[in-house]
Amino acid sequence: MAAPTSSPAAAGRAWPAGTLLALLLAAALLVALPLVTTGYVVYIANLLLVFVVLCLGLHIVIGESGQFSMAQAAFYGIGIYASALANRATDLPYPFAMLFGALVAGLVGLAIGALALRMRDIYLALATFAFGEAMQWVFLNWDSVTNGPNGLRISPARFGPLEILSDKQAYPFVVVSCLLMIGLTIAISRSRLGRSFRAVRESEVAALAMGVDVRRAKIVAFGLSAALAGFAGGMFGLFQTYIHPDSLGFQTTILILTMVVVGGLGSIGGAVGGAIVFGLLSEVLRQWPQYQEIIYGLILILFMMYAPRGLFVFIGDRMKGLHHDR
Template sequence: MSASSISSPWWDRTVLLAMAVVLAVLPFTTSGYVLYVVNLLMVFTVLALGMHLVIGETGQFALSHAAFFGIGIYTAGLINNQWQPPFLVSILAGAVLSAVLGWVIGLLALRMRDIYLALATFAFGEAMQWVFLNWERVTNGSNGLQMKPASLGGYQLMNDLQAYPFVVTIAALMLWLTVALSRSRLGSSFRAVRESDVAAIAMGVNTRVVKVTAFVLSAAFAGVAGGMYTLFTSFIHPESLGFQTTILILTMVVVGGLGSVRGAVAGAIVFGLVSELLRQAPSYQEIIYGGILMLFMMFLPKGMASLFAARRKQQRAASVAVMEKQA
């Protein structure tokens, strides 16, 4: 067995192919509830990828993701209720508005780091939830917002099955975009800023532009996730967009593995399922997520992605030893 036969790209392609087959077969073999859960996992995946860009890639500890998610939901839902354009227009509008607000927050956050940045973005998230709860003329406040079915070319998405192919396609596109960004020059700049601002400046990286760009992209991802959510749900309540949602997304990224696209996706799937299992115990969710975060930070700080990396490293070492013996 050669080292190339167990390389990461081969493994990635195999996993992606297996996931594609499962997702393609799923609508023909499962019930509506399962499809709802899968749709929800796709939304969580896009949310986790967005937080991965700002925290995992750039090292900016922002806690405003649930707010941008809510902006995407309310923007897409309100536009659809009022004019019922093709849902791609509604999703794009939510992503653009989230990106603009992300740009503003990014500019304000340039002077802050670490805990100060976390507190500032947390305050923005709490302020936005207050807006969702109290701007009754627009959001319907604590009564929640009822949303009309999304449509595309006269075709209305009335249930989870009809929304499923569009949700999965958008999630796949956002995953592709994340990988492309990670491998691009911008992704290298993100990681340079994460490691050291001083070193990044010495390398010619404009750290201000890079940090703001990370905030804008992360917010846009959250806005897209919010628009995706409106494709298969007809109701949103502000209480579901609070700090608990931020902690859930943060747990996905940290436990999955900071700085790892694979880890963000794995964390979104695993903890998306966990959140669904804990739906009947909402009072204990934050405690459970906090406990999981503490355990991983203590015993596996690099997250689940480090387990896969260690396994691949062992396999490569074993293959090299076999090749040396054969030589």
């Protein structure tokens, strides 16, 4: 009697061996990193994980729903300032400040989404870019709240009696926060809401015909994207003690956009991988700040021309081509 074969559904649920191995190696690296490296390396790891959450937010609005936004750095800044001020004003554990930052940024995102309903493509990009520039002006000039061009000192994050005073102390909390946001993004993508986002991305007319509330989907996409950016701002406050408005401008917007586009639009894995690769590249280019925007712009142009599906798909296709040539 032949052995029973697994059903297609069960096979679809199984993890591919390569994916499982990569996840195990990533988990081992995350656990071992603070034990075998210096404080600076842990700081970079914390920063990369913040970029991952920022890119997940932009992935929802661009990759999932197809709405072009250039305001992610502004929502990130709102989250940083809101969580920092909430942490300073209350004695509640820091996660409440992080959630407050996400809530404030999310509400602003909902408002921007509602205002942007009549705009598409380049007009939507210009409108969100204008909002981002306006928010940087607010950060620079609202002295009584943001301390203006002097920047804002961020009080240490507190978890009950524990006060976070170093990058290594903050690292476990940053890792857990990032993993929670990755899980949330995957859950959204696989939900009915995620399917409605993708229907809007492919065709608004077809989405309407299938009963999708296009207006609601667009507004919610902006709100969720902004909330994730605001949460990333709260994560930033876990290990940073100072924020200046200059770090929340156009250069940061272009960096986040480059991470998502080059990583692979429409792919959560691409957003995560792009954040890590180009987060590291941004540290390398820190020595030449005057050339950063030019380099990011060139990378964006080249990938949109020659690898529109993203870096990792491009590498995979080349490897498959080499394998078939043998």
